Amino acid sequence: MMKKILFIYLLLLSAKFAVAQEPKVTANINFTGTIGTYPIEMQFNLVHKSDSISGEYYYSKSGSANKIFVNGTFKKENLILDERSYVNKKKQYVSSGYFIISAAQKMTVSGTWGKNKAEAMKADALKVTLVCKEDLNVFDPLKFKYTVTKKKASYADISQAASSYYALQSFTIENNKGKVQTLTRFKEDDLVDKVPEIILEDMNFDGYLDLKIMINYPDMSKGDYSYLYYIYDKKQEKFIRNSVLDGIGVAYFDPTINAVFTYDADGSGNEGTKTYKWQNGKLYLIKEERVYEDDVFVHYKEYKIVNGKSVEVKSYKKKE
Numbered sequence: 001m002m003k004k005i006l007f008i009y010l011l012l013l014s015a016k017f018a019v020a021q022e023p024k025v026t027a028n029i030n031f032t033g034t035i036g037t038y039p040i041e042m043q044f045n046l047v048h049k050s051d052s053i054s055g056e057y058y059y060s061k062s063g064s065a066n067k068i069f070v071n072g073t074f075k076k077e078n079l080i081l082d083e084r085s086y087v088n089k090k091k092q093y094v095s096s097g098y099f100i101i102s103a104a105q106k107m108t109v110s111g112t113w114g115k116n117k118a119e120a121m122k123a124d125a126l127k128v129t130l131v132c133k134e135d136l137n138v139f140d141p142l143k144f145k146y147t148v149t150k151k152k153a154s155y156a157d158i159s160q161a162a163s164s165y166y167a168l169q170s171f172t173i174e175n176n177k178g179k180v181q182t183l184t185r186f187k188e189d190d191l192v193d194k195v196p197e198i199i200l201e202d203m204n205f206d207g208y209l210d211l212k213i214m215i216n217y218p219d220m221s222k223g224d225y226s227y228l229y230y231i232y233d234k235k236q237e238k239f240i241r242n243s244v245l246d247g248i249g250v251a252y253f254d255p256t257i258n259a260v261f262t263y264d265a266d267g268s269g270n271e272g273t274k275t276y277k278w279q280n281g282k283l284y285l286i287k288e289e290r291v292y293e294d295d296v297f298v299h300y301k302e303y304k305i306v307n308g309k310s311v312e313v314k315s316y317k318k319k320e
Contacts (some may be wrong), residue, residue, distance in 0.1 A: 018149040018169040021195075024048075027141035027209065028201035030255045033130035035059075035113050042070075042130060044079075048141065051075050068096065077103045079111070099128060108134045133247070133255060135207045139232065141200050145174040155188045161218035163215065165191035171198070172211060173239075177236045181238050183213075183230065190228065191216045196218050199227075203245065204278050205258040208232040211239055222267070226250055244283045246274070269293035285310040296320060 025048035032041055041064070042057035054071040058064050072081035081099035086092070097118040101111030114120030142213045146217040150166035168190045171183040197214040202208065212227040229245035232238075245251060245260075252261045260283065272290040276283050288301040297317040303310040 018151040018190065020147050022049075022147045023146055023148045023171070023198050025141065025146050025198045025200065026125040028199065029136075029141075030133040030202070031109070031130035032133060033128065035128050043255075046074065046142065048146065053079065055079070055081075064254075069093070070099065072099070074103070079103055079109070095248070101128060101130070106136050131206065134202050134209050134310065136209075138234070139200075139209050141209060143175060144180070146198060147172045147174070148198075150192060150196065153189075153191055159219050162189075163190060165193065165216055165218060166196075168192045168196065168213070168215070171196075185242075186228075201253060202255060203229065203246040203251075203253050203260070204231055204283075205253075205255055206234075208234060212245075213310070223249065242283075248274075251276075279305055282308070291320070 027046045029044045039060040044055040053074045056067045058067045070081040070083045070086045079101035083097040084093040085096035103109045109130045112125035114125045146307045149169040168186045173180045200209045210231045217224045226249045229242045230239035231242045262274045266272040275287040290299045299317045302314040304313045
């Protein structure tokens with residue numbers, strides 16, 4: 001009986017303490033290059049400790065609105081990718097191409113493209129050359145070990161929705177020589193999923209991968225998730241928390257035009273987009289677009305950076 005009581009006590013006690021585990025780590029790697037003589041922009045999404053790879057690309061002449069999606073495998077420094085394009089006549093995505101790429105060189109990869117596997121393997125297949133935009137010599141996401149510590153959410157007046165999440169305690173990055181950096185100082189309501197999600201991407205377009213940690217707001221009907229953002233500092237060789245990005249919430253990063261975007265919508269037809277640009281290591285608002293319910297106009301505001309601040313310089317509206 002005493003053993004049973006002790007076991008229950010230890011079980012309850014352990015629930016209060018943090019546990020360590022590997023999170024899901026995805027790296028968004030960007031390339032610029034050519035298929036034959038046609039310029040393209042491509043992004044790969046690599047999941048740590050996974051052979052699968054996904055991504056998208058577009059021909060520069062066609063523009064980013066005409067993206068082609070790819071997925072396949074990344075094994076032994078080789079990429080095998082099948083692509084799918086949207087066909088208006090069929091109103092669906094169909095297989096439209098096949099890549100065989102050698103990734104033996106870290107910053108430059110090359111291979112072939114064909115309409116199918118057989119064509120991609122032919123001697124006269126279109127040649128593919130891609131140059132990585134991020135400096136993977138500084139931080140190669142596949143060569144590190146990642147660990148998070150977390151514990152069951154237990155802050156005061158915790159709701160039933162929040163109780164299924166975990167409070168983040170720390171995030172550690174290690175290489176084969178040992179610990180590189182441990183991120184701490186999280187709040188008790190920085191809640192993560194059972195398997196926390198970490199995303200590595202160049203968020204300030206300086207050529208180095210930064211990182212963001214997904215956190216949840218389970219008691220909110222809208223905007224129920226966001227990220228904690230960390231920018232890589234080359235001089236310190238560390239990731240530094242960025243309070244400005246934290247403050248704007250869910251942000252999207254476009255490395256082809258070096259712009260940051262946020263979107264908001266209330267579900268009733270009121271929607272907005274904000275565009276930001278980096279200057280001297282700081283993020284500034286440069287444009288807003290907003291539409292309103294029962295309003296035929298799109299409302300615009302443009303900003304100029306003056307003495308370290310975004311100053312509105314123009315306001316106008318156009319019909320949709």
